[in-house]
Amino acid sequence: MPKLLPDEQDSLSSMRDLMNNADCLIDQSQVEQALDRMAADITASLGDKLPVFYCVMNGGLITTGHLLTRLGFPLEVDYLHATRYRGDTRGGELFWRVSPEIPMAGRHVVIVDDILDEGTTLAAILDYCHQAGAASISTAVLVDKRHDRKAVAGLKADYCGLEVADRYVFGFGMDYKGYWRNAPGIFAPRGQ
Numbered sequence: 558m559p560k561l562l563p564d565e566q567d568s569l570s571s572m573r574d575l576m577n578n579a580d581c582l583i584d585q586s587q588v589e590q591a592l593d594r595m596a597a598d599i600t601a602s603l604g605d606k607l608p609v610f611y612c613v614m615n616g617g618l619i620t621t622g623h624l625l626t627r628l629g630f631p632l633e634v635d636y637l638h639a640t641r642y643r644g645d646t647r648g649g650e651l652f653w654r655v656s657p658e659i660p661m662a663g664r665h666v667v668i669v670d671d672i673l674d675e676g677t678t679l680a681a682i683l684d685y686c687h688q689a690g691a692a693s694i695s696t697a698v699l700v701d702k703r704h705d706r707k708a709v710a711g712l713k714a715d716y717c718g719l720e721v722a723d724r725y726v727f728g729f730g731m732d733y734k735g736y737w738r739n740a741p742g743i744f745a746p747r748g749q
């Protein structure tokens with residue numbers, strides 16, 4: 558097998574170190590229970606509405622997949638990609654990479670993402686959904702970060718699995734500099 562380039566080897570070592578030294582804030586079974594609760598609430602509200610679920614890529618990928626397999630009613634799935642962290646641990650300007658394909662007009666829309674942090678991303682997506690003429694708009698996030706820096710005061714998701722402390726977190730879709738979206742729980746670098 559070809560060897561890694563030196564900078565790839567550095568990334569491999571530093572990402573292994575990161576995980577070896579991370580604090581597990583929420584373990585996999587707590588995440589699974591939170592997803593069960595979200596699925597039950599979503600089913601009760603939207604189970605007879607033929608909703609369209611829009612995954613916010615990339616972070617929303619894992620939450621969307623786990624949530625959708627818990628929903629036993631007819632629904633459609635699409636995605637959009639709006640990003641503002643782009644491999645960094647601090648957010649910048651929001652950049653729309655991909656707009657959704659399934660028209661939102663007249664539909665019951667559910668936006669699914671991994672995290673509501675400052676809320677700039679969710680607020681912009683909500684504006685988009687309103688302008689697109691959705692019949693109703695619901696938001697579902699796996700975690701809401703606890704702090705008072707929300708872009709819109711009091712911004713909350715309609716369905717929220719868990720709250721996390723005000724630390725940069727990774728796992729279950731959330732990345733640390735592009736890595737560890739695959740971690741099966743929610744982690745934070747130790748000391749940060």
Ligand SMILES: O=P(O)(O)OC[C@H]1O[C@H](OP(=O)(O)OP(=O)(O)O)[C@H](O)[C@@H]1O
Nearest residue numbers: 614615616640641642674675676677678
């Ligand atoms: O509430 P906010 O402070 O706006 O942050 C939340 C957003 O940030 C992350 O996406 P990111 O911009 O990292 O894009 P990515 O998922 O493609 O990595 C995350 O997946 C949310 O979409």
Ligand code: HPA
Nearest residue numbers: 674724725726727731732
């Ligand atoms: O804490 C975070 N972790 C990963 N991605 C994020 N996007 C916003 N906040 C975060």
